[in-house]
Amino acid sequence: MNIQQLRYVFEVARHRLNVSEAAEALFTSQPGVSKQVRLLEEELGVEIFVRHGKRLVEVTEPGKQVLAIAARILQEVDNLREVGAEFSNEATGSLSIAFTHTQARYALPPVVQAFMARYPHVRLSFHQGNPRQVCEYVLSGVADIAIATEAIAEHEDIVMLPCYQWNRCVIAPLRHPILETKPLTLDAIASYPLVTYDFAFTGRNKINEAFMGRGLKPNVVLTAIDSDVIKTYVAMGLGVGIVAKMAFDPVVDKNLGMVDASHLFASSTTRIGLRRNAWLRGYVYAFIECFAPHLSRHVVDVALAGGGEDPGL
Numbered sequence: 158m159n160i161q162q163l164r165y166v167f168e169v170a171r172h173r174l175n176v177s178e179a180a181e182a183l184f185t186s187q188p189g190v191s192k193q194v195r196l197l198e199e200e201l202g203v204e205i206f207v208r209h210g211k212r213l214v215e216v217t218e219p220g221k222q223v224l225a226i227a228a229r230i231l232q233e234v235d236n237l238r239e240v241g242a243e244f245s246n247e248a249t250g251s252l253s254i255a256f257t258h259t260q261a262r263y264a265l266p267p268v269v270q271a272f273m274a275r276y277p278h279v280r281l282s283f284h285q286g287n288p289r290q291v292c293e294y295v296l297s298g299v300a301d302i303a304i305a306t307e308a309i310a311e312h313e314d315i316v317m318l319p320c321y322q323w324n325r326c327v328i329a330p331l332r333h334p335i336l337e338t339k340p341l342t343l344d345a346i347a348s349y350p351l352v353t354y355d356f357a358f359t360g361r362n363k364i365n366e367a368f369m370g371r372g373l374k375p376n377v378v379l380t381a382i383d384s385d386v387i388k389t390y391v392a393m394g395l396g397v398g399i400v401a402k403m404a405f406d407p408v409v410d411k412n413l414g415m416v417d418a419s420h421l422f423a424s425s426t427t428r429i430g431l432r433r434n435a436w437l438r439g440y441v442y443a444f445i446e447c448f449a450p451h452l453s454r455h456v457v458d459v460a461l462a463g464g465g466e467d468p469g470l
Contacts, residue, residue, distance in 0.1 A: 160234060162197040163227040165190050166205055170224050171297060174206065174213040235298070236436035248278055250438055255284040255291035255300035258383035260427065263403045265304070268448045275447075276440045287355070287382065295430055301441060303430035304448070315430040316460050320449035322426050324419035325364070326402040328391050328410070335397050336414040343371045343421055350378040350396030352387050364399055367422045388413060434461060 165183065169190065172178040180187040198204050205220035206213040216224065256265065261283065269281065284294050292315055294300035303315065327346060329335045338345045353364060368375050378396050381387045384404035391398040392412050405415045429445055429452070431437070442454045 158197060158200055160230070162193045163230055165193045166197060167224060167227045167231055169194065169206070169213065170216060174215075176213065232432065232434065236434075239436040239438060248276060248440065250440065251280040251282065252302070252438075252441060252444060253282045253284065253294075253300040254302045254304065254444075255286065255294035256304040257288060257291060257306070258285060258385075259306075259401050259404060260304045261285055262383070262385065263401070264427070265448070268444070272440075272444050272447055275443065279440050292430060295432055298432075301431075301435075301437075302444070304427065305430065306425045306427050314433050316433050318429045318431070318445070318449070318452050318457065318460055320427045320429055320452070322424045324402055324417075324424045325399050325422050326405055327416045327418045328388060328398040328400060328405060328413050330392060330394060331412060331414050333397065333414065336416055338416075341416050341418060341421065343368055343373055346397065346399070346418075346421075347373040347375040349376075351375045351399065352379045352381070352390050352396045353377060353399040354387070355380045355382050363423050363425055431457070431461060433463070437461075 165179070168179040168183055169176055172182065176190050177187050180190045183190065194205065201219075201223065203219040203223070204217050205223050207215040207217055254265075272279075273281070284291065284300050286294065288305040291300070291303040291305050295303040296314060304320075327335060327341065329349075335341075335345060335349060347368060376396075379387075379390055381390070384400045387398045387400050388404070388410060390396075399418065402415075402417065402419065405413070407415070429449065437457070442457060445452050445457060446454070
């Protein structure tokens, strides 16, 4: 048994039992992967995968146990490499961040600018997606950090660290009646066509829950994956929009008006997600603290170790 074999079975499982895709990701041949998987199965005395002819169709029950252990071992191997890198050159390396559009567009730019000024030799890479996708990026090792509002809590292998709370506003073309409605109510909003986030994004459940609590069923005419798309279609007169308040810029969005709606919806919390028990380079702690100053290295370490400390907001 060797690390290579564990990595092979892990990649096969990660690529939905497609050996060809796993081989491509591993920069090797399909027969080579198949051979190493077979050798590992023979050594362990169990089949990891169910086969139908030459195709892998399912993970066996003992295979699930093997894959869980393999994932932990591979994580620790990566941690060992990070330890070496940490002490050899703590100011050089790479940092991969997965985030949703709202975070990337409105919350992260000043953080990235400050971080790059402090660590000019750290290479940053970004991966954008919906909250579930950014979590998968971290779980698979593609990204070091996930930044999102929802879905992180659904993964027990991801440690959640609360960063800040935010709420929503209503936007509409200038001189739209909704902008003069005082006080702004859910009933008033529901009387117009609505443009808002896709169900997988940015606290959409909070919006749904608020309307349902009032027995209202708004006419949602369009959903989008990011605030800029929503603002574009609101400006075209398609309907009124509900977006994160941080997404409205009165200088940029001159053709739109905004009304604070934080009294109508429960607030949402943006969180940083990290793989449990991950080893973090020094500059990763620095990035986290730059994004959320209350998340010191000590707080992050305690959370990663399962210490149960609540950093609060």
